[in-house]
Amino acid sequence: MPSSAEHQHNTGPASRRRRALLGMAGAVLPSSLFVWHGPRQGRRVALTFDDGPCELTPAYLDVLARFAARATFFVVGEQCREHPELVRQIEAEGHALGSHGYTHAHFPDLVARGLLQGELERTAALLPVGHRRWVRPPYGDLTARSLLACARAGFTTVLWSHDSGDYRTRQADPVRQAVAPETVEAGAIVLLHEGQVWTLDALTSILARLTESGHDLVTIDALFA
Ligand SMILES: [Zn+2]
Numbered sequence: 510m511p512s513s514a515e516h517q518h519n520t521g522p523a524s525r526r527r528r529a530l531l532g533m534a535g536a537v538l539p540s541s542l543f544v545w546h547g548p549r550q551g552r553r554v555a556l557t558f559d560d561g562p563c564e565l566t567p568a569y570l571d572v573l574a575r576f577a578a579r580a581t582f583f584v585v586g587e588q589c590r591e592h593p594e595l596v597r598q599i600e601a602e603g604h605a606l607g608s609h610g611y612t613h614a615h616f617p618d619l620v621a622r623g624l625l626q627g628e629l630e631r632t633a634a635l636l637p638v639g640h641r642r643w644v645r646p647p648y649g650d651l652t653a654r655s656l657l658a659c660a661r662a663g664f665t666t667v668l669w670s671h672d673s674g675d676y677r678t679r680q681a682d683p684v685r686q687a688v689a690p691e692t693v694e695a696g697a698i699v700l701l702h703e704g705q706v707w708t709l710d711a712l713t714s715i716l717a718r719l720t721e722s723g724h725d726l727v728t729i730d731a732l733f734a
Pocket of ligand 1: 559560609613647648
C-alpha cells in the first residue's frame with residue numbers, strides 16, 4: 510500500500526506545529542480516544558509498522574525476534590483477508606495488531622457508515638480478539654468527526670511522535686539515521702512501514718542500537734500499561 514507524502518516531517522516548522530497541536534490534543538482528549546506519545550518516564554518505546562501484512566512480514570518478524578523486541582502492526586483489512594496466516598503469526602510472536610482501515614482510504618472522506626462498517630468493522634472482524642482496540646487512520650488523516658466515529662466504534666486512535674520518514678526514501682541509511690537512539694525519546698511512538706526492503710534493511714541496525722542504548726521496545730498496549 511503506497512504511503513503518502515502527506516505524513517509530516519520530523520523536523521522543521523511543520524513538525525513543530527504538528528507536535529504543538531498533538532500535544533494540545535493529547536492534553537485535552539482522554540487517552541481512550543487518542544494517543545500520539547506514551548509516558549515519558551521509563552525507557553519504553555513503541556515501534557509501529559503500517560500497511561501490512563505482506564510477503565515481507567515474516568522477514569520483519571525474524572529481525573524483531575532476534576532482538577526480543579515487540580512492536581505493533583497496523584494492518585490493512587483487505588491484506589489481512591489475503592494473508593490470515595501472517596495475522597496469526599504476528600499475534601503468535603507476541604506483537605500487537607491494530608486496524609489501518611480495510612481499503613487504506615482517507616477516513617475524513619468517508620460517510621459515517623462507510624467508515625464504521627466499510628473500514629472499521631470489516632477490519633476488526635479479521636483481527637484476533639484482544640487486538641481490536643487500536644486504529645491508525647491511513648496517512649494520519651483525521652477530523653473531529655472521524656476521530657469520534659472511531660471512538661464510538663470502540664477504537665483508540667494512535668498517531669505517532671517520531672517519524673522514520675521511510676516512505677520518503679528508498680534507501681536504508683536515512684531510515685537508520687532517523688531512528689538513531691539519541692533522537693528517540695522515552696515514550697516515543699515510532700512510525701515505520703511494512704513491505705519496504707529499505708526499511709527491512711535498516712531494521713537490524715535500528716534494533717541493535719536502540720536495545721544497546723537501553724530502550725525497551727514494547728507494544729502499544731505495554732507502552733500504556
Ligand atoms: Zn498506511
